[in-house]
Amino acid sequence: MTRSLLIIVCFSFSFNLVLAQGSQTAAQGDVLKTLQEGGSDDRVSLEVDSLLVSNYNKLIAKNMKSSGIPGYRIRIYSESGIGAKQEQQQMRARFLSLYPDQDAYNRYDEPFFKIYIGDCRTKSDALKLQDLVRKNFPSPIVVEDFINLKSGD
Numbered sequence: 001m002t003r004s005l006l007i008i009v010c011f012s013f014s015f016n017l018v019l020a021q022g023s024q025t026a027a028q029g030d031v032l033k034t035l036q037e038g039g040s041d042d043r044v045s046l047e048v049d050s051l052l053v054s055n056y057n058k059l060i061a062k063n064m065k066s067s068g069i070p071g072y073r074i075r076i077y078s079e080s081g082i083g084a085k086q087e088q089q090q091m092r093a094r095f096l097s098l099y100p101d102q103d104a105y106n107r108y109d110e111p112f113f114k115i116y117i118g119d120c121r122t123k124s125d126a127l128k129l130q131d132l133v134r135k136n137f138p139s140p141i142v143v144e145d146f147i148n149l150k151s152g153d
Contacts, residue, residue, distance in 0.1 A: 032056055071147035072126035073105070076137040077115035088113040098136055102129075103148070119147040 032053065077091045092104050092115050105116045117133065117140075120126035126142045133140050 068146035068148050072120040073116040073145045075141045078112050080111040084113045
């Protein structure tokens with residue numbers, strides 16, 4: 001009796017997992033479109049304002065254009081004026097010679113030439129990197145930024 005009950009419970013659990021897997025493939029595309037078109041049983045009807053659809057599509061387009069994911073970087077250089085661009089290039093070369101395993105990014109935010117380092121997923125990782133470079137670069141600042149994903153992440 002208990003064996004047959006156990007078999008029935010296992011079978012029903014497996015069947016529910018199969019159904020759940022099938023519904024996930026539909027959700028991988030455009031969720032709003034899937035909801036508007038309805039499922040196979042059409043129990044839910046969804047009416048959406050055109051402004052909401054327009055804003056949703058703008059958000060999707062913006063997210064597809066952005067590269068990377070939210071994270072943290074360390075700004076080690078920010079200067080403006082005559083010679084700032086050359087100093088930025090020298091500072092980046094110095095950083096890369098001291099820390100060859102780290103990435104460094106030049107950026108120009110008018111009127112400042114800046115150097116950002118690292119691709120940290122968490123703030124604690126960024127703080128560790130900040131402490132590491134502080135002895136060679138006196139005023140590193142942790143900033144939120146879109147970072148590049150590495151193959152190991």
